[in-house]
Each structure stands twice: as C-alpha cells, then as structure tokens.
Amino acid sequence: MARYLLITDFQPGVAETPMEEWRPEEVQAHLDYYAAINRELKANGEWVQLEILTGPDRAKVVTSDGVSAPVVTDGPFQEFKEWVAGFHVVDVESEARAIEIAAKLSAVPIPGNRPMQQPIQVRRIMDDGPSTSAEMDEWLETVGGARKG
C-alpha cells in the first residue's frame, strides 16, 4: 500500500460561474458527489484523512531571520485559483488506484449536471522510515560504501 495526497484547488475546470451563483440543488448535487466518494473510500478501507482549508482572508505569511521579531503579512499569495482548497490522503494498492480516485474527484458535477474537469494533483507521500526491511537490507548491501581491497 502507498499513501497519496490528492490536492483540490480553486481552478474552475469548465464551470463558468463560482459556486455562490449556482442554484441550491446544483450545490447540493456537487456536495453529495463528494460525500459519495468519501463513503466509498471509507468502505474500501482506503480512507486516511480529508481536510478543507480556509481561504486567503485568514491566511498569513511568516518570515523570520531567527533573531529579530518575525514579519507577519497578509501576502503576497499566488493567484486565487491556485489556492489549495482541500486535500484527501488515501492509502491505496497502487498509483493507478490513486489516479482513479483523482479522476472521480475531477468529474464532480457542476450546473447542467456536467463534469467539472477540475485538475487534481496526485502526490505520493514519502514514507518516514526505510520502506521495507528485506528490501532495505538488500539496498544497504548494494549501495554500500565498501570497495574491494
């Protein structure tokens, strides 16, 4: 199994209007679709985490030289559409499965019951320890520092 981070941002895909301008049933269909994916991930035993982030209004940038007081500003930030809106962490059998889930997220419905075609970033999460003991042993044998003689 491998863990993947699936990042959803604010890129609109093929949606012409922001969600605030959709009809309530269109917003509901959009949210129900996400809920169905989340239920599926849980039922499959692939669910690890989902977080939805607050927007630019609450965001700060902190810079410090380690000596003087840190500088805290309300920017500068990247373009709004590149803001991370939220992310899933899933634990899946393969990269192919992570891509399959990302494809579902990308096709979330927008007004007119059309798939949004929103770009979803798929990032493999690093394991914190060496991956496997036997492979690691082999690896330590092969990438050893010893030279003959």
Add this chain to the structure above:
Amino acid sequence: MTASPPAVEDLLRDLAPQVLGALARQSGDFDAAEDAVQEALIAAADHWPGEGVPDNPRAWLLRTAARRLIDQHRSDEARANREVQTAVDQATPAAPANETDDTLTVLFLCCHPSLTPASAIALTLRAVGGLTTRQIAHAFLVPEPTMAQRISRAKATIKASGAGFSMPGPDAYPATLRNVLHVVYLMFNEGYVSSDGDDLGRPDLADEAIRIGRLVHAELPDDSEASGLLALMLLLDARRPGRTTSGGEPIPLAEQDRSRWDRAKIAEGIALLDGAIGRGRIGEYQLQAAIAALHDRAPTAGDTDWPQIAALYELLERMTGSPVVRLNRAVAVAMDGDPADGLALIEGLDGSVAGHRLDAVRAHLLELAGDTEAAIRHYRAAARLATNLAEQRHLSMRAARLRAQA
C-alpha cells in the same frame, strides 16, 4: 491470581488462532467467528490481568466467543443458528480435536489467493497473530475504522470466493502454501522500524512475521521453503541492531558495526538453513537465506565471499527471472572484481525496475568505477525517485559527498 498484562497478551495471542480454528470449524462461519474471537480476546485482555487467568483459558475464550457469535446471529434473525448452538454445546469440553490443523486452516484462509497482499497481511495479523484492529491500524499508520473496513472486506472476499473452512485440496495446496509464505515474507518486509524506538505502542511487523514464520515451520517441519523463509527472516533481522544510527538513518552494510548483530538469531538461522538444504527442492527463500548467511558470517565487510554471493544470485535470477535480483548480482560481481562487469550486467534493465533502485545501483557501480560525474548524476536521479525519507537523504548525501571530493 493476577497476571501481568504482557504475560496475558502472549497467552491470548497464542490461543487466538486455536480458538478461532475451533469456532470456525464448528460454526462453519469464519467471518463471524473471527469477529467473535476478536471480541473475546479484548474482553479477556480487560479482565484477566486484574481478575486472574481462568483455569482453562482456552475453554473460557471459546465459550465467550461462541456466546458473542450467538448474540450476533440473534441480532440478525434471518439466520438460522442451529450450528452455532452446536458450537456452544461443544465449546465446553477442553480437549480440542485437530487444534494444529485448525490453526493452519485459519492461516491458509487468511492468505487466500483471492486477497491482495495488503488485505491478507491485515487479516493474518488479526486472526492468526491475535493483534487488535487498533494495533494493526497503528502499524500501518491508517485510522482504526479504515483497518477494520479492510479486514471485513477481506473476509467478505474470501466468503464470495466460495472457500469454506477447510484446507485446500492436494491440487491447490502447493500454490496456496507458496502464497502463505509470500504473505509472511511481505509482512516481514513491512516491518522496518527505525531504531529510535519512541513509538512503543506500535507492533513490530518483523517480529510478527517471524512469530508466524515459526508457527508455519512448527506445523510443516518438513517443508524446506517454510524453513528457508524462517531462516531468511532471522538472518536479516539479526542485523537490525546495526542497521540504523540512533537517529534512524540507514547504515550501509559495509559500514555497520557487526558486533551489534544478534549472534543468537544468526546461529538459529544458519542451523535452520543447514537443516533445510538437501532435504527438499531448493527454493528462492533458501537461496536468499544462503546469501544472507554469507553476509552474516563475514567477520568484516572485506571478508565477504562475493564470488559465492554472485553465484547464488545467478541461481536465484535463473529461478525467478527478477530484474531486482539481477541488480543485486551486478553489485556482487562488481564487488568481486571489475565494476565494468557489474555495469554490463545492468545494461538493458532500464524500464524493467520501478522506482529508484536501478539509478542507485548504477550510481554505486559508477562510483566504484571512478566515474564521479555520472555517479553523481545517478545518485541525484535516484534521490528524486525514492519514496522514503531515509533512502532519499542517504542518496542525496552520497551525491553531495562525491561533489565535495570532485
């Protein structure tokens, strides 16, 4: 009499597959029996340390689990529970019929070919290893409900495959046994825990795999590959104390402090291997164990018998056709003589080895051959592809060191 929690836990974990085997055989419902036994184990872990271990702990667990099974069936009124009642009636006598056979049946079912390895490992840890869902979730760094769902889906998959609670027939037996050994080996592979030891509640999957490997070897003492697998795991695990720094960074084999290796495990592994070789067909676990034994036996890295290791890898490559084995063989050949011979062996492997290992090995061989620029390039490429932090840092560090020397 009260008992210490670790003693109770060991007892429960030894009894877990026996009790499950008996209940599953009597009720014919492996899925529900497995849930019931898990609940009984948790109840025992709650009560026994304070109230004392019952006179016949096995019968206590079987009775408790059978009652849970009945409760479960009662709440699902559509199901007839005559068989379950029989199970409870039979649960009282202490003497088990085919206890060892039942344990093996449980293990074979948990490693059913219809399951993915990840599911089989999770189910085996619970049903055979007697771990709780929470412990297994902790070992795999996923939330407890996720692991519970993975295990229950695994059991549903077995049920849907039509497998009952019985050993595979003679036709299916060899393939199923191979799968069982494979699952245990993969479980061992999952078990790399860095030596910082600050995560005490986390089960050690390498230890779990060795424990189950011992169980398989005890049940099938004449199977040379079951012996070979246990030997391999012991011979690799023996190096664990020397394999990482106190900060958890990996130490290459050649730089490990061999006095820290576990001599008792090495001796046990070598004895198992000596007993297995020549008893039956030579399989890949015995070959890998033989290679591990050669490393373990060398007093210093410089004493390593590289020609013999290269020859064993060649045999293993012929047996498995694995490009990863070819990589290891190339390193052994390079360490034995001319790195150019090793580099020639890995020509043409591009695209057939996923991940960072081809670049890592190529970098190492280029470094040995004195081609610093190319070595740096491949160390960096390997670092970009590595999926764990320890390996990535190690590879980046090697590139940085070469750059500093150049």
